[in-house]
Amino acid sequence: MIKTNSITLTALVMVGVLNSCKNSNENNPVTFENAYFGQQSPGLSPEPFAPGIISTDNWEISGVFSPDLKEFYFIREVGETDEEKAMQFMVYQYKDHQWQESIISPRVGEPLISPNGQIMHLGKKYKERLENGDWSELKSLDTPFDSIPIMQLTSSDKGTYVFDAMGEGVLRYSCLVDGLREEPKLFGKEINSGTANAHPFIAPDEPYILWDGRRENGYGNADIYISFKQKDGSWGEAINLGDKINTSASENGARVTPDGKYLFFNRNVGKINPTDPYDDVNMFWVDAKIIETLKPSEL
16 A cells, blocks of 8 residues: 655646647656656766656665556655664656655566556565556466566566576576566676676667676666677677766666666665765666667667
8 A cells, every 4th residue: 555645846846837739648658747757858978867866865776667658656765763674666647737756665676667557566576557557466476487587577568577686697588489488597798797687678669678787888887788689689788888887886776768768777876974874875867868879770
């Protein structure tokens, strides 16, 4: 059950109205007002997403929109003291012309939603969309997925699963063939080189996979990489997303919005206070055209 905090973001809605087209149709879900919290679109240089609303002095990661762009799920650390701090699974929902913030539950996996919007993947757990628009209770994937320490699982239009495994540093995939789920297989060295490979995202029509890992040619801690599917169906060599995305800090958890317009990812932004035990983490976004700039010319 979702616990609603009854937060009315009147100022946010006003910003959205001012930034949206004057003759926009309020029945159209894709507007600045209700799709992206009234934020100005980023260019090819990443910016914090919705500062003061989503990106705050708290720890926020793994933001994902529903396909209609009216729900935004993410994980936030809450609590004033170290003893009180805890990770919460959060959602903003656009209802009655307002964004409303709610706490869903304590943290469960890393949220990603299937392209058709019917499944919310949460590691090796998942929820199904009900007829009334709500989500089902948590369910567990069957064997053999229940025995793998999955942190993040992503799926394509074809039902292909791509997922990581905590502590193993490798990515696996499982295809859906004639309605039957294949046994998980390891990706090749193109993807599973280096260390700490994790947090994959496969594009809905499967032209590329994003993930993060550590390699000798990286810019710092974890960097985000991309592999494009080749004409023969194999996966190409990993390509670092470059120094506009990756820094000497840690970048991870990349995913593209359902409309294909923006790339979201997490970035360590340093300690808020010198005595903090770890860095703050915020969500950043950038124009997804940056992916096209990396695509090999022969594809």
